[in-house]
Amino acid sequence: MNLPRPALLPTFLRELTSPQTLPREPEPDAIMVDEEQVAAFSETGRNESTLAASYLFHSARASQAIQGCKQVVDLGCGPANQLIQIAGLNPEIEFIGVDMSQEMLRHAHEHVANAGVSNVSFQTGDITNLAQFGDHSVDGVMSTVSLHHLPTSNHLEGCFREIKRILKPGGAIYLADFGRLKSLKSVIFFAYMNQDRDPHQLLLDYERSLRAAFLLSDFEQLATQFLPESVSIYSTFKVPLLILLKTPDKALPASKIKILNAMRKKLNPRFRHDLDDMRIFFKLGGLKNDVFS
Numbered sequence: 001m002n003l004p005r006p007a008l009l010p011t012f013l014r015e016l017t018s019p020q021t022l023p024r025e026p027e028p029d030a031i032m033v034d035e036e037q038v039a040a041f042s043e044t045g046r047n048e049s050t051l052a053a054s055y056l057f058h059s060a061r062a063s064q065a066i067q068g069c070k071q072v073v074d075l076g077c078g079p080a081n082q083l084i085q086i087a088g089l090n091p092e093i094e095f096i097g098v099d100m101s102q103e104m105l106r107h108a109h110e111h112v113a114n115a116g117v118s119n120v121s122f123q124t125g126d127i128t129n130l131a132q133f134g135d136h137s138v139d140g141v142m143s144t145v146s147l148h149h150l151p152t153s154n155h156l157e158g159c160f161r162e163i164k165r166i167l168k169p170g171g172a173i174y175l176a177d178f179g180r181l182k183s184l185k186s187v188i189f190f191a192y193m194n195q196d197r198d199p200h201q202l203l204l205d206y207e208r209s210l211r212a213a214f215l216l217s218d219f220e221q222l223a224t225q226f227l228p229e230s231v232s233i234y235s236t237f238k239v240p241l242l243i244l245l246k247t248p249d250k251a252l253p254a255s256k257i258k259i260l261n262a263m264r265k266k267l268n269p270r271f272r273h274d275l276d277d278m279r280i281f282f283k284l285g286g287l288k289n290d291v292f293s
């Protein structure tokens with residue numbers, strides 16, 4: 001593994017030493033319907049991009065959490081780029097993507113058809129009210145970088161309440177999102193650190209996401225209140241830029257580990273470096289069972 005980029009150091013130190021001064025600013029568009037915004041997220045995700053590293057990271061980690069599930073619900077699936085990668089790796093699991101944006105789901109349907117995966121379906125729905133799912137009816141719930149779109153912490157609580165209600169006893173959980181940074185300067189640094197390679201719309205989305213992120217302590221409190229004791233919370237070392245809440249890992253078959261490593265090797269070296277940064281910072285944050293070599 002490479003060493004993390006030295007350019008991260010001043011931001012890391014600032015976050016370690018600053019008081020929490022950054023208030024939450026909810027996303028201007030909680031539900032992503034603006035065509036330009038949707039297209040930027042949807043298309044950048046399909047082509048090799050900044051998102052490639054985080055897609056592969058979550059594909060590996062979510063797969064470890066959901067092994068053995070028959071059916072997994074993805075909350076706020078968006079254009080399904082992430083979901084399709086996870087579904088491709090886990091063809092034995094049925095996935096249901098839920099999103100409130102028709103525009104996102106239109107892209108998602110298109111991507112599924114192009115990818116040729118047959119284990120993904122979609123529902124239009126609100127992740128704070130999952131009435132279409134019965135009590136204790138699903139084996140697994142996952143969500144990647146969607147929860148910060150909820151307008152208030154009451155909505156986040158509503159979502160956790162619904163996860164608790166629909167999940168079968170012993171079910172799998174994999175929830176990943178951004179965490180609130182302490183200073184605006186750090187938000188701007190992370191949001192624009194790849195400005196030479198990413199479309200402006202995506203950078204702006206990233207900035208808005210970081211401004212809208214909930215606190216690590218919000219997630220800790222809701223997990224204690226609503227999620228099973230088996231759920232652990234991890235974040236990137238000392239600076240919770242990224243947060244994971246998940247049930248314990250299950251062993252992945254060697255065939256899936258081989259595919260994941262081949263996917264890592266195929267990444268453009270810059271994005272491979274990004275993936276390795278995520279791996280290092282989560283490993284230092286206590287996350288074990290890394291399947292990449």
Ligand SMILES: C[S@@+](CC[C@H](N)C(=O)[O-])C[C@H]1O[C@@H](n2cnc3c(N)ncnc32)[C@H](O)[C@@H]1O
Binds near residue numbers: 098125128
């Ligand atoms: C940043 S995208 C993430 C998409 C995908 N999970 C990924 O990892 O690429 C966030 C998605 O959450 C959706 N969303 C926001 N609030 C929602 C809600 N209350 N119910 C359902 N979907 C919601 C948005 O429409 C958007 O598609």
